[in-house]
Amino acid sequence: MIKTWMIASGKGGVGKSTLAAALAVALVREGKKTVLMDMDIGLRSLDIHLGMENSVVYDVLDYARGDCRLSEAVLTHLSMPQLGLLPAAQLGTAGEIDGEIMDKIFRKLLKHYEYVLADAPAGLTRGIERILGSAENTLLIVTPDDVSVRDAERVIELCREKDKPAPLLIVNRVIPALVQSGDMHSPQTIADMLDVPLLGYVPDDTEVIRALHGHRTVMDTDCPARRAVERIAKRLTGCAVPLMAIAPPQRKRSGWFSRRRGGELPK
Numbered sequence: 001m002i003k004t005w006m007i008a009s010g011k012g013g014v015g016k017s018t019l020a021a022a023l024a025v026a027l028v029r030e031g032k033k034t035v036l037m038d039m040d041i042g043l044r045s046l047d048i049h050l051g052m053e054n055s056v057v058y059d060v061l062d063y064a065r066g067d068c069r070l071s072e073a074v075l076t077h078l079s080m081p082q083l084g085l086l087p088a089a090q091l092g093t094a095g096e097i098d099g100e101i102m103d104k105i106f107r108k109l110l111k112h113y114e115y116v117l118a119d120a121p122a123g124l125t126r127g128i129e130r131i132l133g134s135a136e137n138t139l140l141i142v143t144p145d146d147v148s149v150r151d152a153e154r155v156i157e158l159c160r161e162k163d164k165p166a167p168l169l170i171v172n173r174v175i176p177a178l179v180q181s182g183d184m185h186s187p188q189t190i191a192d193m194l195d196v197p198l199l200g201y202v203p204d205d206t207e208v209i210r211a212l213h214g215h216r217t218v219m220d221t222d223c224p225a226r227r228a229v230e231r232i233a234k235r236l237t238g239c240a241v242p243l244m245a246i247a248p249p250q251r252k253r254s255g256w257f258s259r260r261r262g263g264e265l266p267k
């Protein structure tokens with residue numbers, strides 16, 4: 001079972017940090033002690049997603065520079081002692097952490113945690129290369145639009161160049177009604193376009209936005225996004241949870257027959 005994951009995307013703003021925080025909570029609820037590494041250095045966010053922003057003292061760069069011990073930088077969630085957070089620095093980049101130290105951070109965290117999720121910066125930076133070098137595999141987050149999909153191809157290429165396994169895909173912000181009307185790619189279509197395995201999809205859900213506003217994850221609310229993240233976490237731990245199918249695009253009925261049966265006229 002793969003225990004160290006980089007959470008990456010080509011394009012920014014697709015939901016990496018949101019899903020990293022939610023997945024970590026879901027893994028903890030599956031009984032798996034999990035630590036999140038906020039590696040989007042300069043754009044730290046996971047502390048806010050988890051409501052831990054007032055607890056940050058040291059960060060990953062402080063550790064990398066030898067200014068603190070790793071145990072001093074890693075925070076434990078107050079109500080979920082099985083959940084740890086290694087916060088990002090407010091300044092700098094993940095590229096400042098050399099490969100050896102990055103490996104050491106992963107190795108040390110694995111002594112205390114079963115799963116390590118590293119939230120990477122968007123795009124192809126030296127930072128993502130360093131994280132890729134140390135994590136076993138990548139969770140690639142895309143939204144169902146061609147820009148995000150095309151940018152994701154670059155991450156897949158990078159994995160290939162670095163002899164890393166093909167990432168597992170999570171399609172975020174899916175709107176099933178638009179998939180059914182043929183106005184949005186289905187998660188499986190995107191996986192086929194990118195030629196990577198589909199781990200799952202998460203619907204677009206206003207509860208996600210509400211949760212972030214309250215500095216908590218969507219895992220505290222009963223909503224479709226939460227249930228989707230729970231299924232993804234189960235798959236990560238090796239449970240065979242089937243993908244929730246979205247019915248294929250409906251062919252719009254037209255003509256005399258459909259009118260007689262009360263079908264919609266073509267728009």
Ligand SMILES: Nc1ncnc2c1ncn2[C@@H]1O[C@H](COP(=O)(O)OP(=O)(O)O)[C@@H](O)[C@H]1O
Pocket residue numbers: 009011012013014015016017018019172173174202203204205206208209212225
């Ligand atoms: N499934 C979702 N439904 C609705 N909004 C979402 C969803 N996933 C993410 N968002 C919103 O998208 C925005 C960007 O998410 P974020 O996690 O910061 O992206 P990234 O880390 O990739 O830059 C946030 O405002 C977040 O609340």
Ligand SMILES: [Mg+2]
Pocket residue numbers: 016017018040045
């Ligand atoms: Mg982010």
